[in-house]
Amino acid sequence: MGNRNVNTAMQGALILSISAFIAKLLSAVYRVPFQNMVGNTGFYVYQQVYPIYGIGMTFALSGLPVFISKLVAEAPDLASQQQVARQVERWLWAVALGIFGFLMLAATALARGMGDPQLAPLIRVVAAMFLFMPALSVNRGYHQGRFQMLPTARSQVVEQLVRVVVILTAAAWATHQQWSVYTMGAWALSGGTVAALAALLVLPQWRKREVDPRRPIPHVGRRLLVEGGTLCLLTAMLVLLQLVDSFTVMKGLVAGGMSADAAKSLKGVYDRAQPLVQLGLVVAVAFATSLLPALTATRRREHPQTFKRLTTTMMRIAMMIAVAATAGLMGLMPWINRLLFGDTQGSTMLAVYMLSIVLATLIQTYNSVLQSQDQYRLTVVALLAGLAVKIVGNGWLVRESGAIGASWLTVVSLLVMLGIVWWGSERDLRAGIWRGAFLPKLAGITAIMVLGVRLAMTILERWWPAIGTGRLAAGGGLLIGISVGVALFLGLAIWWHLLSIREWLAIPHAKSMLRLWQQLKRHGGN
Known part of the structure; x- marks a missing residue:
């Protein structure tokens, strides 16, 4: 070409x-x-x-x-x-x-x-x-x-x-x-x-x-x-998991002793997770797959070192954004639920479901890399195995533990898919995001961000009780909570060198952010 x-x-x-x-x-x-x-x-x-x-x-x-x-x-x-x-x-x-x-x-x-x-x-x-x-x-x-x-x-x-x-x-x-x-x-x-x-x-x-x-x-x-x-x-990976839910969640709730009307309403609450997961995935996968054309081109030109570097960059960016989005959604779920849907019903169940964002992002990113190498069989095996886990266990788990069981089994199914894709991939692809101190740093940054956000929201609720009862007030509180979370996560990610300069620059508009950080450091030093 x-x-x-x-x-x-x-x-x-x-x-x-x-x-x-x-x-x-x-x-x-x-x-x-x-x-x-x-x-x-x-x-x-x-x-x-x-x-x-x-x-x-x-x-x-x-x-x-x-x-x-x-x-x-x-x-x-x-x-x-x-x-x-x-x-x-x-x-x-x-x-x-x-x-x-x-x-x-x-x-x-x-x-x-x-x-x-x-x-x-x-x-x-x-x-x-x-x-x-x-x-x-x-x-x-x-x-x-x-x-x-x-x-x-x-x-x-x-x-x-x-x-x-x-x-x-x-x-x-x-x-x-x-x-x-x-x-x-x-x-x-x-x-x-x-x-x-x-x-x-x-x-x-x-x-x-x-x-x-x-x-x-x-x-x-x-x-x-x-x-x-x-x-x-x-x-259609996530849609297929949703299809299994359509055949098992409502029936499982009724089998567990719930009335049909109550089961339909609770399934509607459970389905609130779909737009939230989709939003998290859209952002994470969009940033990561922006590198896919370059990845395919370097593969065709037979530049193995560049291919490995771009693969690692894509995986790390996807992982970083997905983890940040997941942790933020989980930590702020009661207020997000109230703002978007008018109440806090099912917040724990929805928070569990948010773990799907990280797993689905990694699966899709791995799949993008494998597609650039014209490899399809591994991800099909992984998908079928994950679907089998969901199909076999969903009805029983919903019957025994309610709709939150379906959330957990979606997470487990995606974990099975990710495990198979990771285990069957080439050594360099497996090592990409796990090499060095990337994961420990990411875990520490995320933990500090979640603690900071929860502390900010707790203090805010004492000064402004309405954010725990009103939709508009919850929206105002979320603006503050999200700002705290973004500032903490980005500040720590740059300070702790979570990504290399080259990896940061692969993210659109990251150059302006790094320039601002350098100015803040310079003023702080003065």
Whole structure:
């Protein structure tokens, strides 16, 4: 690949990273006003079926387009690229029609499996979205394979914007008209289909009139199943764990002696963790994967030392940001819960769930490195093992210890995945973040930050009791608590040399922060 193409690929990767960040941010943020409008039970109804939509969205948004772009980029000329797109689209239509038919026919059985037969119409509503999957995936993948990233980026943002507007409009109208939570949920979930149509309308179509019929390109179907399926599974890791929760948490709570209505409400509280985890992941993974194009380029140019250095840098940055975000969310959870959702119900359960941020960030970062080396099998084995742990133990643990059991088992499942990925990786990749004093320093900085934040909030509550009872006051208290936490963490991280100067400079805008620190040190010395 020439320098021009490398630069084009890196610019394209940056565009896609920004659009993916915006899309994920929108996907996380809308859930807060949505829950506020529809309540815990309404949120439960939406979240029970959402993982089915989430799997389809993940496939069409990132998993399949990445695989298709790889196939297109490998093709030698325009006609071959279009032939690849044609073949993949045919295979995907077969898959999409199969999923659509299954969901339509099995909706009642799936709803019963979730413990709530009234969810069947919502499952059928979600099924329609899969009919848009072939066209969205192929068009995005085709343009990405030709290093044209703007069409995909534009369609990602449009899709999420339209979906959020439909969901919040449906929630507001349902509240005004006093619809049942199930009617509201069906209209809200229809936003996925409307959004897919909108995304398709802004995507240029890959077909050209001058394309000539060619012989079928061999092994496309097998590669779609093996490589494409692998990428999709890995991308949908957290959504798959949520799907297990949909089938086990509410039923487990009822089996443990809770009434159906109370179980639905508590499952809605449990689902508050999703937007918080997503926000933490968006920030941590975005910073880390900003180095991925450079990582892939150095691997292709066979610069092993640079590759090792970039790998270590990416892992350390991801770990640092994820740990800081997790510790901050856990320490401030009661006030975050009150500000966003109006009460502190389930704060301990949600705090436990926040541990997922660190584990999922490390898994995704390891997976990014392995992808740059074209290695997929290890992470698939890890994913299947973690899912097996979740499937086997979730129902029993919820029945025995309540919804917090599901939080703990999500953490354990991710820990199993991380352990397998770490153990099976190359020695240099295993040693990256564990070498030297990085982890002890990170643990010490985090502990001091959490203690400082809790002390600040305790003192603040004595002077301003309203932050323990009112939403607006809790928001004001959080601004102070977060400021204390950020100042402590960054100050100690720079003072204790948690990262090298080169690693700090890999973080966007870190140069200004380091310059400010040097000025403060200079003034302090005077």
